Amino acid sequence: MKNSIKPAITLSLAAAVAGIFAAAPVAAQSQAPIKVGFMLPATGTYANLGNMIENGFKMYVNEQGGKLGGREIQYFKVDDESDPAKATDNVNKLIKRDQVDVVVGTVHSGVALAMAKVARETKTLLIVPNAGADVITGAMCAPNIFRTSFTNWQPAYAMGKVAADRGHKKIMTITWNYAAGNESVKGFQEGFEKAGGKVTESLTLPFPNVEYQALLTQIASQKPDAVYAFFAGGGAVKFVKDYVAAGLNKTIPLYGPGFLTDGTLEAQGEAAQGMITTLHYADNLNTPRDNAFRLNFAKAYKANADVYAVQGYDAAQLLATGLKSVNGDFSKRDQMLKAMGSATIDSPRGKFTLSPAHNPIQDIYLREVKGINNEVKGVAIKALADPARGCKQS
The missing domain is CATH 3.40.50.2300 (Response regulator)
Structure with missing residues (x-):
């Protein structure tokens, strides 16, 4: 009787040990960093704008202890040079060479159009933190394409x-x-x-x-x-x-x-x-959310925050919403994208939601230049939604 039990125990123990080792790579893989690829201008007329977007994004991540949805964030960068002719090759460096999970970019609308085309073809998650080309959340809208800025x-x-x-x-x-x-x-x-x-x-x-x-x-x-x-x-x-x-x-x-x-x-x-x-943003909004954001940005980067910093910050917030909804499990894409699409973003500009085309529905402020500020004078139009002409997404 004892002899018949012993092999069974041994086999069970062996199977358990094997299971532990088999599961180890899966566990390690689930804790791997989320790869974020910045495709932003680092040179040329838009270089400062790209820098502000990147700083805004990183500041939000840093506020969360360097993690979104419990996952470390690893950054990759490509200078898009504000050149549409180089856009496809540049975004493929991030997607194919660096194998990023999400692409964040860009400023120049012509470059962003090429990026959106590749994102649609490869199903790569794309968050646009500036470029306002109407078609990106119009006829080119897709479940994996989001914008945290505006349409032109x-x-x-x-x-x-x-x-x-x-x-x-x-x-x-x-x-x-x-x-x-x-x-x-x-x-x-x-x-x-x-x-x-x-x-x-x-x-x-x-x-x-x-x-x-x-x-x-x-x-x-x-x-x-x-x-x-x-x-x-x-x-x-x-x-x-x-x-x-x-x-x-x-x-x-x-x-x-x-x-x-x-x-x-x-x-x-x-x-x-x-x-x-x-x-969709102005200086001296004087809300607790915006005041805290501007103070933290000034401390971190020794510069005054602007709309580009806000848009980068909100791009990170949107990604965080998606990752949090799946406890950091990026493989649950459909659930993550749905959460991002239905998010309410607590932005320094004021809270906003996303349209079915994944573009912000937001207040547009009337501003006047005083000194080095674009001071808010009022709201030109409240909760303005882009018409998203040509978008088939529902």
């Missing part, structure tokens, strides 16, 4: 309403001839003309050309009631200064989305003072 349509449409409310009837627009600029101008025109105004002419120049003089001369000769401009980064600095140097601001008010004055005010100096813009 949103602040532009709001400014169209503001400009009409201020009594302007005829306005000219000016921008770089690329996705972000063209969509911003269209959004402004939709809002302005819906409220009774008329865009008389739309001027463009190639990105990132900053030789504005001929176009400013054209504006001076046509004498519109006002001008709507979309530029960002170094291009916005030069445009605002050139506009004032030409004396146009004395008789023709200059309006734009907040990118015209966000992250640029120190360089623009006196030229930007008094400018009115619209955006």
